[in-house]
Amino acid sequence: MSVMSRRALLTALSALAMAPGAALAQAPIRFRAVKVDVGPLRAAVGDPTAAWVAESLAPALARTLAPYINPGDRGGATLVARIGNVYLGPSSGGPNPFGRGQDTIEGDLIVRGPRGVAADVPLRAITSYYPSGVHQPLWVDWNRSRVDALAQAFAGWVPRQLGL
Secondary structure (H helix, E strand, O other): OOOOOHHHHHHHHHHHHHHHHHHHHOOOOOEEEEEEEOHHHHHHHOOOHHHHHHHHHHHHHHHHOHHHEOOOOOOOEEEEEEEEEEEOOOOOOOOOOOOOEEEEEEEEEEEEEOOEEEEEEEEEEEEEEOOOHHHOOOHHHHHHHHHHHHHHHHHHHHHHHOOO
16 A cells, blocks of 8 residues: 655645646637648549538538637648548448448548647547438438538537647
């Protein structure tokens, strides 16, 4: 059994008391621009999927990161969301008892500061869908709406993944 001295205990307690203040003293990151790079996705799966991701993800990121975007800030970082893969699950349903399927989007969040790349963080987002016979004749529209849902999910995870 280890016994802690009174001095060690007081030091540990004061460190815990100071930790929230230290976290608050650090200013949140500010972005001057947010970009979407679907080059790797386009090479892997082609269009229209890559074009749909670019069209859906750019405004979703702008909405999600609005409190952290300041276009005029010269010292601000640029966030590049580089999307490498989109997997749309089978249209016949998923493996669970309710027939729910899963779609996945994978990419990297690259934060480029004034002095180069500050961070390269991987991110994967998953959404669920319920296939229906009604969607079969309109499969292009159905796939587009699934990509839109993936873009929203990906954008929703960005602040948490970057620690904002």
